[in-house]
Amino acid sequence: HTQTSSAMDKLITHILAADVDAAFAAAAAEWPVWDSKTHPQVPKKSGKFAFNYNGDYATERVLIVCGAATLTPDDGSAAVSIAAGDSVWFHKGFACQWKVTAPMKKHYEYFDAAGMVKAPAAIACDQCGADCEAESWLVNGEEDVCPTCYTEKKMEGGERQVMGEPAPVGDPAEETKQATEPAAEKVAPVEPETEATKKRKSR
Structure with a gap:
């Protein structure tokens, strides 16, 4: 059959x-x-x-x-x-x-795809399998999750780790805000309207 x-x-x-x-x-x-x-x-x-x-x-x-x-x-x-x-x-x-x-x-x-022995990632994401040794989140004390999955799956309460070691958590939103605020202040000043500019516009 x-x-x-x-x-x-x-x-x-x-x-x-x-x-x-x-x-x-x-x-x-x-x-x-x-x-x-x-x-x-x-x-x-x-x-x-x-x-x-x-x-x-x-x-x-x-x-x-x-x-x-x-x-x-x-x-x-x-x-x-x-x-x-x-x-x-x-x-x-x-x-x-x-x-x-x-x-x-x-x-x-x-x-690997070439048929050569490949050492597995030291820390692989338990959600998608990606190598996340450089940065990961430890969820529920046992699950390693890459930053992408942690954000996309809206996970909470995880411990941020770098190279497998606990790392202080900086608020990404706050860091982005601080980085963009100074740039927003550098907008080119608007030319004050004077009698001369009024005359140019009215021509």
Whole structure:
């Protein structure tokens, strides 16, 4: 039978254990390890959680060490079942619901569009994925948000941070006001109307 293809189908590449390249497996053995037991789950210990692959990378590539899971894409396309030995490439934009069916560990690494290993942003916006290490807002003590999202989503009560450290907050509106006020005073003076100018106008 023919499976209808959708956008999400093209954003995940699943390679079964028997087809995983030996060189890839050897390289992946050196990558960091993710453990499902330490990942927040909703409800707790249910194996279920949502994940959106929208960080500052082109693909996240993984090699499953042990365990199993079923991934259900958010757009309703066919679920993907992954297991020990499999390799999975999550392309930017893929979003799914995870259901870990056997405790899982996997090696993972981030790659750019050229296929080179890319270190993820030290601080990435939890709303849009942009690198916001230079300036960010810490919301509810745990969510990092870039200035653009903080403003556009009308968030309040956040702590402004620069390079991950708390920074004094200057009122942007006040700073802008101070910057524009002197300029407004530099308007060219209007020539006072004299008897001579009145005569020129009346001609």
